[in-house]
Amino acid sequence: MRKYRVNASSVVRVEYGIELLAGLAHFSETAPMVQDFSQLNDKLDAQHEARRALRKPLLEARFHFRFIEHRVDGVIRNAARAAEMADGGRRGVVTTAAFPDGVKIVVAPLGRAQVKQTRDLVDRLVHCVLPAVDAYRAEWLPKLQDALSELEAAAGAYDDARAAYLFAFNAERGLREAHAVAVDRLMGLVRAAFPRERALQDLVFPIVEDAEAELLDEPASAPPAPPPVSSQPV
Structure with a gap:
């Protein structure tokens, strides 16, 4: 069982989650694990799309x-x-x-x-x-x-525009962390479901390519902004 890297983008995590959900659903022992993780994976996907939608108005502004x-x-x-x-x-x-x-x-x-x-x-x-x-x-x-x-x-x-983007990005990063924790938990549950069956455990979880795991779909930070404008003379 391999997990995406800590710097993996939301796209990598969501796609990993989609394949993991397919693996979990395939076995009766792990099928009950699907629902909660499916909801989390969908939330991360939706938040990623919401944040990406705010990128264009940010750059235009x-x-x-x-x-x-x-x-x-x-x-x-x-x-x-x-x-x-x-x-x-x-x-x-x-x-x-x-x-x-x-x-x-x-x-x-x-x-x-x-x-x-x-x-x-x-x-x-x-x-x-x-x-x-x-x-x-x-x-x-x-x-x-x-x-x-x-x-x-x-x-x-x-x-x-920048504040809206950063707010959405912080919410997305929170879901990324929750996603990573959920994957760790599922690894433990799958090990327990298939004890001493390493091949079966690995089958449930996606194959992670190093290049894909390192993919980032956003800059390290939003565009920098100068100090806030005061409504009073400085």
Whole structure:
């Protein structure tokens, strides 16, 4: 009797379970063991399919977040050029007020860091009291606020998709563990049903190929996410 490896995917476990159930059902001594394990195998299969269904919206949300981030970068770069033009083509009062450390520090970060930098830019313009900034702010603050809102919405949608995927994945991993424990238990019961009959014991359980047992059908983890967005200025 051989069991799949500890890193086996849900697909490997479910298919192993299907063949094991066929083996158990074939003998009167082991047929009563079928029902409970069949239910567990079906639950793992269903949870795997539910988790896989959440993978597509997760990846779509991740791309949308990156796309909006790229678009917001363009708005910020245009705002920086406009600030220099307002200063007469050089770094002056307006540029220093909006981009005290330059534009690169605002557009270079990725993910959550980009959200924070964009929010900080908006906050600087909102709270600036320099009269020289008034005309520039009237034109560019609404554009930057719209860009920030769009970026936060995309980040929130990605967070939601990622959280749903991870929740489903954790539930699936819990069922994987239960499946492994159930297989161990069935091995003991089959040994007891067919004492000293190793060939018969092995017949009940599937043949496990090493390459198949090592198959993984998902990445080690879901796509990483930056720190959560806060609804308050940081």
